[in-house]
Amino acid sequence: MAPSAIATVTETGPEYVTFHAAKGRGKRLVLKGDKMKDTFETIPTVDFTKAFSSSLEDRKSVAKEVGDAFRNVGFLYAKGHGIPEDLQERTKEAVKQFFALPTEEKVKLHINNSPAIMGYEALLETKLDETTRGDLKEAFLMGTDPKDPEQDAPKDLDPEIYPPGQVRNQWPPVELLPEFRKTIYEYRNALLAFSKTLVHMIALALDLDELYLDKYLRYPHSSCRLLRYPPQEVSNDVGIGAHADYTWFTLVNQLTPDPALEVLNANAHWVSAVPVPNTLVVNVGDFLERATNDEFVSTVHRVVNKTGKERYSLPFFLTPTMDTMVETFPTCWGPDRPKKYEDISADQWQKMRLYSARYKHPASIAARKAGKVAYDTNTQANGK
C-alpha cells in the first residue's frame, strides 16, 4: 500500500474534537507529545487496475491493500478506477451549471417536496457540528428512484419501501439544463459499476467468497450528492461539520484542486485529503463498520474551505438494497469474537440515520409521529 506523499497533518485543533457518527455525538481528546498513538498521517493510495484482471491472484493483491487501508485508516485514494476522464470533466461542468442556476429555480426542487429527501438543499440547512451556525454548503441529491428509467429497477420492489408514484428524485427542466440529468446518470452508473468491483475487493479482503456480498446489491441504494462550498469567511465556519458517513462506503470526487477535506486520526489530528487528479477518495461508512464487527473503521472527517475559492465535490454513496437484512459478516465474528451488533434491515438503518440528520424534514416528522423509525437520541439534536 503506497502512502500518498502529499497528505499532511494540517493542525492539531482544539483540546477536543466533536463529531456526529453512528454511535451518537462523539468527542475525542486531541493527543499531544508522548500521549500520541501510532496512527496514520497520510491517506494510502490503492491502484485498482489489477482489480479488473482475470487472475484471482491479481485481484487478491488489490484486496489486500484495500483491507489494510480500511482496517487502519478507513480512507484510501483509488486510482486506476477506470472512470473516463472526459466523463469526470463533463460531470464537473454539469455540477457547476446546476449551482449557477437562479435560486428560484433551485428551490423549486427543494428536498422538502420529496419524502425520500432528494433534490436541492440550501446553504446552512444542515448542521453536523452544533458549535457552528451550520454547514456552509449547498447540495443537490439524487438517489434510488424506480420511476427513473435510467435505473432499470427491479419490478418487485417492496411497496412499503418504494411506494408507487412517490416523489423521490427531482430534476431541473431540460430546457434549463439539457445535458444535466443524462450526464449525472452516466456518472452515477459508472460509479455504481466501480462500486461492485470494490465490493468484490472488500469480500476478498474479509476472506469471504468474492461474490458473497453480491446478495446485498440487487438494487443498492446508490446516490450522488453534488456539493458547492463557498469560501468560508466566518472564523468557525465549516463546509461540513465533523461526521462519519452512514453508508457502506463513499466515493468522493474532489472536483476542484484546493485542499479542504480533512480526516481525523487516532490522535484527533486532522489529516488533509489533498485532491489528487483522477483519483477517488474512498471511505468506509458506519454501516460497513457495523457489518464487519468494527474490523473496518468508519473514520470521522469534515470539510473546511479556507482556500478563498469556491469548492465543488461529488460524493457517491453506496448502501445495500433497502429490503435486505444486513448481518455481521460470517468471517467477522466467532467464539472468541462475539457479535457486537444486531442484524438490521438496510431500510431501517438508512431511515434512522437520514431522518436523524434531517430532523425537521416533513418525512422525518411523519415517521417520528407514526413511531416508525428508531432514533438515536444523541444525534437527533443535531438535525435541522
Ligand SMILES: O=C(O)CCC(=O)C(=O)O
Ligand atoms: O465534499 C467532500 O469532500 C466530502 C463530503 C462529505 O463528507 C459527505 O458528503 O459526507
Ligand SMILES: [Fe+2]
Ligand atoms: Fe462524509
